[in-house]
Amino acid sequence: EIVMTQSPATLSVSPGERVTLSCRASQSVSFNLAWYQQKPGQAPRLLIYGASTRATGIPARFSGSGSGTEFTLTISSLQSEDFAVYYCQQYNNWPPYTFGQGTKLEIK
Amino acid sequence: EVQLVESGGGLVQPGGSLRLSCAASGFTFSSYWMSWVRQARGKGLEWVANIKQDESEKYYVDSVKGRFTISRDNAKNSLYLQMNSLRAEDTAVYYCVRGQNGGRYPGDIYFDYWGQGTLVTVSS
Numbered sequence: 729e730i731v732m733t734q735s736p737a738t739l740s741v742s743p744g745e746r747v748t749l750s751c752r753a754s755q756s757v758s759f760n761l762a763w764y765q766q767k768p769g770q771a772p773r774l775l776i777y778g779a780s781t782r783a784t785g786i787p788a789r790f791s792g793s794g795s796g797t798e799f800t801l802t803i804s805s806l807q808s809e810d811f812a813v814y815y816c817q818q819y820n821n822w823p824p825y826t827f828g829q830g831t832k833l834e835i836k
Numbered sequence: 837e838v839q840l841v842e843s844g845g846g847l848v849q850p851g852g853s854l855r856l857s858c859a860a861s862g863f864t865f866s867s868y869w870m871s872w873v874r875q876a877r878g879k880g881l882e883w884v885a886n887i888k889q890d891e892s893e894k895y896y897v898d899s900v901k902g903r904f905t906i907s908r909d910n911a912k913n914s915l916y917l918q919m920n921s922l923r924a925e926d927t928a929v930y931y932c933v934r935g936q937n938g939g940r941y942p943g944d945i946y947f948d949y950w951g952q953g954t955l956v957t958v959s960s
Contacts, residue, residue, distance in 0.1 A: 760939045762946035771931055771950040772881065777938050783948065815881055819944050823895040825883040
């Protein structure tokens with residue numbers, strides 16, 4: 729089973745700041761990596777797939793990069809609506825499909 | 837508009853059974869892998885099971901193998917999860933999720949649409 733590790737667990741940031749979230753896989757997942765955003769009381773929403781392709785309707789301030797075992801999600805200028813929990817997920821070696829434990833973005 | 841609407845959650849005693857349903861609309865249901873993903877309160881996401889378009893392939897996380905069964909009815913645009921021998925650790929919100937192929941193999945899927953979830957509580 730591939731273990732996905734996200735860091736940090738919590739990030740306190742101010743609106744307007746640039747933020748980078750990290751996701752590491754225990755073995756290579758090639759480019760088969762997705763990112764999701766989840767707000768309290770809501771279902772997760774797909775942000776990025778293929779490590780760097782934005783899903784439909786996702787603002788350009790969200791970008792993904794990386795391959796193999798190291799991935800990042802960058803939000804170029806945080807908006808108030810971006811404060812949420814972010815998860816990465818690998819779909820290269822399955823079953824199981826595995827998620828990271830999440831990074832919570834909170835307002836500083 | 838893609839819609840996934842789960843139903844069937846509730847309170848059940850340990851050892852009991854429950855059947856979750858998911859009604860899909862707004863897309864050609866028979867063309868997609870479908871999955872169940874769960875989330876315990878305050879915890880992260882855990883993939884539970886998925887099923888190929890024609891039901892020829894089904895996969896499960898180890899913790900539910902032999903207890904849960906995923907199925908689908910393409911004529912009714914519906915996905916199901918039969919849960920038997922339920923345990924306290926199965927308590928979670930269960931999401932019905934559409935799989936979108938993103939890799940070399942058909943099962944290389946990420947999850948592009950999610951339902952709102954249905955809560956399953958296993959407690960005496």
